[in-house]
Amino acid sequence: MKAGRPAVLLMLILLLPALLAPGCWDQREPQDQAIILGLAIDFIEETALYEVFVETAIPSALAGAEGGSQGGGGPVSQVLGARGYTIFEALRDLEPLSPRELYWGDSELVIFSETLARQGLAPVLDFFERERHSRMTSRPLVARNDLQELLRVDLPLEDTAGLGFLSQIITQELSSASVPAVDLRRVVMMLSQPGIEVFLPQIRLAGGEGGAGGGGAGGSGGGAEAQPPAQVVRIESGAAFKGDRLAGWLGPEATRGWLWITGNINRATESVPCPVCDGFSSIEVIHYTHSLEAVIEAGKPKVIVRLNADSRIQDLNCKHPFAGSREEIISTLNSRMAEAIRRKMELALAEARALQSDIFGFGREFYRRHPRWWSAMEKDWPFIFQDLPVELQVQVNLRRIGLILDPVEVR
């Protein structure tokens, strides 16, 4: 006990600094920062400068908007832009424009302009890999529009454009099949591995003055008078690269084909003409097994893609009942569905070949399975890829037809 008391005292003294410790050295208070929610990077060819746009938001304002109580007020976000020889310099040059310290550790989205993509992504990726705040989990997009315009877009359902795009990508990945799901980690991986090219989703402003297409875009435009027509952002189609440079675009159909070939699809619907009448039926694929095999037969390379999909009918717009020749109809629907998928795959192959970009990773498959053959043929791969036989074995099995059997019989 006698020796105990000084020891306890000493411990108390040693614990004292702990009271001061929470105020740490490199502290940054979140409420004093402007959080970057969207990051977009452009390249200006004339001056060889990188231009960076960020959409910043004040955390407290965002929190208010989410709560709904103060939501109706002014804008919660601001778009800033600056230029520099490097990304980092440009980002640093943003600081004089901002009343608060910029924090890009939360940025989960990065948009590349088409010019930048054509110039090469490697310098940008280096920044992301080297910097301690940036995350390789950020999702990349390639924009077809002006970046500022894109970041300033007003999405009524979302607080800020950046957050809106992000949730749009995630929704796309999970529920439909229109874009390749990638993050920066995978981009760098594809760049450094042999025999595979980068394939990124495209973002485009549709409706309003933005895009050319926009078929199902601004439907509600006629309603209010004072409001500008609601802008719609399309995240579909893909950007095919060659090395770190953009080679060209794949259309929405071909992008779907890419997803089928590489087995990256989550769920997908195709419309298939009815074998009996001239109606259509939507068939959705939810579960499938997929394999991509690189074989060498008698010295010739060949790729075999196998897809075995379980599908269900989502709707039918024909009016005749199933009864009678049901099995026949089903088997016809199956083969037509398989044909529809195969057509998209072939379209993807054709478009990728036109761009000379092996976005499917066929080369990587050969490198993995036949490393000796690959090391001999790697130089000639671009030529081999052009007329590489690709066998598409697609099989569709219609398993379910929903809650009713036959369509309603209209009398």
Added chain:
Amino acid sequence: MPTERIGHRQLFLTLFIIRTFIVISFLPVLTIGGALQDAWISTLLAAVFNLPFTWLIVSLGQRFPRETVFEYAPRLLGPWLGRAVALPFLWLFLWVAAIELRLYSEVIITAFLVETPLIVVVLSMVIVAAAAAICGVEVIGRLVDMLFPLFVLAIVLALLLALPDADFANLMPVLSRGWVPVLKGTVIPLAMTAQFVVLLVLLPSLARPERFTPWALGAILLSYLALFLTVVVVIATLSAEDGARSFFPFFRMVRSVSIGDFLQRVDALTILPWGLGVFIALSVYLLCGARGVALLFKLNDYRPLIPPMAVIWAVLAVHNFDDIFEFRTVLQPRYTGPAIIGLTLVPLMLLWGGWLIQQRRSRGEKK
């Protein structure tokens, strides 16, 4: 002096921790030697090569169950040669500790506390380690018992969280570049077995040193298992090419993990085992170093030596390397290989030679 006792399990866990954290931190099998996706083969090979090396150290210690190397070396090889042979071991403790400490501080400064001076990180770690070393081997043993579950949990969790992003096809093709890079990858992990020289000081603290051989071999194999799993998961998530480009592949892998959209930023999972590992390793080296000096110079107590030695340690960790490039060259096989042979294998061989001669002599006397 070695009246303090630690258990077999405690020494086993100590060996496991001081070895595992360092090989996992910079994954030498992947980042050095160019084995790329075959790094896991390097790991298995190194594990096999490592067993005899470990045995060489353990069983030398077991010939003298109640003495440290600093006591029997002068007796085996004569007072001067004996001391000359023991000195490299002291230098080894100092050098390895400085490298490990610097590696840890570098990652802290690169990734977390950018504006903090190096010396602050280094000193804070050295001070805690010195405190533990002054408390003695029993305290370190208990600390290890306490920290081991945390250490393992953090590593296992980090690997599990990376699994959803892992693509094991990245491990193919196997051995496409032949055996040479694979063999090169084994050099550094093998050289790191030099850490086990601490056994020559710590074995006498065991109740029954003669039974420790399976524990020591177990520690090394278990540590290789951890390295193996880490290498495989890192290659699967980052690809071999990108993993090999990183300074700290394990750290980078953990940083690029995201489970859904809510579980991210689990960086602490790498820094936690790392910090614990450096702490344990440093206190063990300090203790062994101070004991060695005390025994060589016939001092009664080693404890007063620890604070001044800690200062030397910190200074060496800061000033040994000017920048990260210089630091990298130290970890290259052509540099570390000879250094480890000089500092570990040569003294070990001399000691074994001395022991064999002594054996023969005593046998001759009996006849």
